[in-house]
Amino acid sequence: MDAIVEAALKKWPNVPHCHGWLALDARGDWYMRDERTQRAGPFPQVKGSRVVHDKLxxxxxxxxxxxxxxxxxxxxxxxxxYVQLEAxxxxxxxxxxxxxxRADAVPRVSSHTGQTTTVTSTWLDDEGRLYLNTPLGLGLVHSQDMLDAARAIEAGLWDPQPLTAAEAPARFGFVREPQPPSAPA
Structure with missing residues (x-):
């Protein structure tokens, strides 16, 4: 986390959380979802404005x-x-x-945020999507990289186990659509 962010947290510790305004799609793209976009429909059916500014x-x-x-x-x-997750x-x-x-070659795996990691297990869901579990957590393989991923499977480096897409969040400990806490009655 940036030092300036940590300093702001110390200076203003009780700023309310924000829900529904940022989303991550299955290709690793960020989307801003203003009130009008949120009213138009749920993510990912209505995505919003793709974040294209490199520094942001x-x-x-x-x-x-x-x-x-x-x-x-x-x-x-x-x-x-809080971030809504498509996958x-x-x-x-x-x-x-x-x-x-080379006989010892392995594919490089990096996140949509640029972090490199290693693969601890692989999963194939009921829709044919490939997931990699890593020390960072579970993630979906980008659709453009499925040929390279298939090559790792064919080489015997990865052995995907069955998984239903619906069970992934509970099994791997993430929430696709964070909700604000309920107000006390």
């Missing part, structure tokens, strides 16, 4: 984390902005090295 995306990436309940958020200064909290990019013909 980098700021979101550096300040992206999960709370104890598995709800992912972007810490925007003193305000926690998973991570979207994995898979790329083989240039010298992939």
């Amino acid at each position: 995306r980098e700021f979101i990436h550096r300040n992206y984390a999960a709370d104890a309940a598995g709800q992912w958020f972007f810490q925007n200064g003193p305000q926690r902005v 998973t909290p991570w979207i994995w990019r898979v790329q083989w090295p240039d010298d992939a013909a």
Whole structure:
């Protein structure tokens, strides 16, 4: 987390959390969802405005984390902005090295935020989507990288186990659509 964000949290510790205004799609793109967009329909049917500004995306990436309940958020200064997830909290990019013909070659796996990681298990859901579990958590393989992922499976590096898409959040401890806490009665 950025030092300036940590300082803002200390200075203003009780800023209300924000829900419904930021979303992550299955290709690792961020979407801003203003009130009009939220009224028009749920994510991902109505996505909103794609975040294209490089510095803003980098700021979101550096300040992206999960709370104890598995709800992912972007810490925007003193305000926690919870993220709606189309699929998973991570979207994995898979790329083989240039010298992939070597016997010990393995694909490079990096997140939509640019973090590299290792694969601990693989899962194939009922819709044919491939998930990688890593020390960072569960994520969906980016659709453009399925050929490289298939190559890892064919090489015997990954052995996907069955998974239903609906069971992924509970099984791997994340929330697709964080909700504000209920007001006390």
